[in-house]
Amino acid sequence: MKKVDLIIDNCKELLTLKGANRARTGSEMNDLGIITNAAIAVSDGKIIDYGKESEILAKYDFNEHIDADNNIVMPGFVDPHTHPVFYSTRENEFEMRITGKNYVEISQSGGGIRCSINSVRQAGEEELFQLAQQRIKKLIPCGTTTIEAKSGYGLSTESELKMLRVIKRLNESLPLDIVPTFMGAHEFPVEFKDDHEGYIKLLIDEMLPYVAQAELAEYFDIFTEEHVYNIDESRRLMQAARANGFKLRMHADEIKPIGGAELAAEMKAVSADHLGACSDAGIKAMQKQGVIATLLPGTIFSLGMKSYARARDMIDAGVAVALATDYNPGSCNCDSMQFIITLACLQMKMTVAEAITAATINAAAALERADIIGSLEIGKQADIIILDMPSYKFLPYHFGSNNVTRVIKKGKTIWSDLSSRIIFH
Ligand code: NIG
Numbered sequence: 208m209k210k211v212d213l214i215i216d217n218c219k220e221l222l223t224l225k226g227a228n229r230a231r232t233g234s235e236m237n238d239l240g241i242i243t244n245a246a247i248a249v250s251d252g253k254i255i256d257y258g259k260e261s262e263i264l265a266k267y268d269f270n271e272h273i274d275a276d277n278n279i280v281m282p283g284f285v286d287p288h289t290h291p292v293f294y295s296t297r298e299n300e301f302e303m304r305i306t307g308k309n310y311v312e313i314s315q316s317g318g319g320i321r322c323s324i325n326s327v328r329q330a331g332e333e334e335l336f337q338l339a340q341q342r343i344k345k346l347i348p349c350g351t352t353t354i355e356a357k358s359g360y361g362l363s364t365e366s367e368l369k370m371l372r373v374i375k376r377l378n379e380s381l382p383l384d385i386v387p388t389f390m391g392a393h394e395f396p397v398e399f400k401d402d403h404e405g406y407i408k409l410l411i412d413e414m415l416p417y418v419a420q421a422e423l424a425e426y427f428d429i430f431t432e433e434h435v436y437n438i439d440e441s442r443r444l445m446q447a448a449r450a451n452g453f454k455l456r457m458h459a460d461e462i463k464p465i466g467g468a469e470l471a472a473e474m475k476a477v478s479a480d481h482l483g484a485c486s487d488a489g490i491k492a493m494q495k496q497g498v499i500a501t502l503l504p505g506t507i508f509s510l511g512m513k514s515y516a517r518a519r520d521m522i523d524a525g526v527a528v529a530l531a532t533d534y535n536p537g538s539c540n541c542d543s544m545q546f547i548i549t550l551a552c553l554q555m556k557m558t559v560a561e562a563i564t565a566a567t568i569n570a571a572a573a574l575e576r577a578d579i580i581g582s583l584e585i586g587k588q589a590d591i592i593i594l595d596m597p598s599y600k601f602l603p604y605h606f607g608s609n610n611v612t613r614v615i616k617k618g619k620t621i622w623s624d625l626s627s628r629i630i631f632h
Pocket residue numbers: 290319320323430458461506533535536537538539
């Protein structure tokens with residue numbers, strides 16, 4: 208009998224998400240590849256085999272054994288859009304929104320992203336690192352095993368590099384994987400508020416080449432919106448980013464339909480995110496070009512808006528939809544992909560299976576990592592979570608507390624809380 212490092216057995220439902228190593232579209236998003244009464248074998252941090260428990264236990268001996276206790280086992284969540292490096296929190300803006308101010312008004316009156324920029328510029332690198340480390344640690348019990356993390360609260364060469372160095376250290380020191388994105392075009396910093404061309408020139412001539420040379424980011428991201436970067440400015444910056452070797456992602460059509468999704472398709476961005484106001488033409492263009500629509504319903508919820516992205520129209524048109532928290536200090540201070548799945552189902556009418564696909568394999572594809580994470584298949588990273596639930600359909604239904612009881616990253620348990628488990632009948 209072959210010996211493996213780890214066997215997880217007694218899985219009532221194993222959601223393998225098996226299929227092609229790419230984003231799933233249309234009816235594929237409803238197929239979770241479920242095996243009942245299953246087990247999974249892991250060695251060297253990778254999945255060796257999986258199947259019916261009786262078959263796996265007959266084939267393998269093991270060093271470590273985890274009894275899933277007749278619970279639900281699935282890939283760890285991938286969160287492909289976060290802004291986790293910041294100094295101060297902005298709960299005052301949450302209350303301003305409740306009392307009638309909107310996101311754009313708050314940002315134009317000195318709050319919003321610019322407020323985070325002031326404090327990040329002043330903060331020491333070590334202090335920023337410690338704060339972000341504590342904050343990101345809270346994502347792990349929620350079942351997240353990989354995140355994307357953006358800079359974008361520095362908006363000067365020096366402060367953006369400081370943020371990106373922090374992200375690199377976070378990736379090295381935390382057990383989850385962190386994919387770095389340079390977001391020097393998150394806003395216009397206050398010293399350039401009346402000189403947009405001046406800041407665009409700084410980005411093109413200095414920041415993009417410096418960040419590229421430092422090899423601190425894989426992607427370039429931009430906030431394309433009426434009150435920030437318009438379509439022409441965004442196109443120029445994305446072209447410059449591409450020329451410096453960055454791959455592209457976008458904050459597109461969040462509030463107004465200004466053609467952000469169309470530009471994402473034109474520029475062959477990997478992902479267009481938000482899309483609350485995306486037009487029919489934008490949906491068509493993303494489908495044609497294979498741009499992944501990363502939807503952030505937590506942001507719409509936290510901003511108290513009603514304009515959830517048209518996930519149904521997107522899925523029905525063949526666009527690959529992913530989900531993310533948008534974790535940040537302003538518009539969405541949410542740790543939990545589980546809550547995002549609840550919102551996706553309730554507010555965007557995604558089926559439970561579609562939302563789970565969007566939070567795993569499609570989110571991995573939005574980070575171009577569908578070949579290593581996002582599903583439980585032989586050879587892939589053993590990023591696995593166990594959830595205290597009677598069926599996968601329980602996930603969005605039971606919200607407001609944590610369904611996850613164990614988080615396994617590359618075959619090692621990095622978090623568990625077995626004390627609060629309920630026995631389901
Ligand atoms: O994705 N939309 C722009 N950026 C962030 C907000 C960041 C902030 O408010 O600090 C977002 O929602």
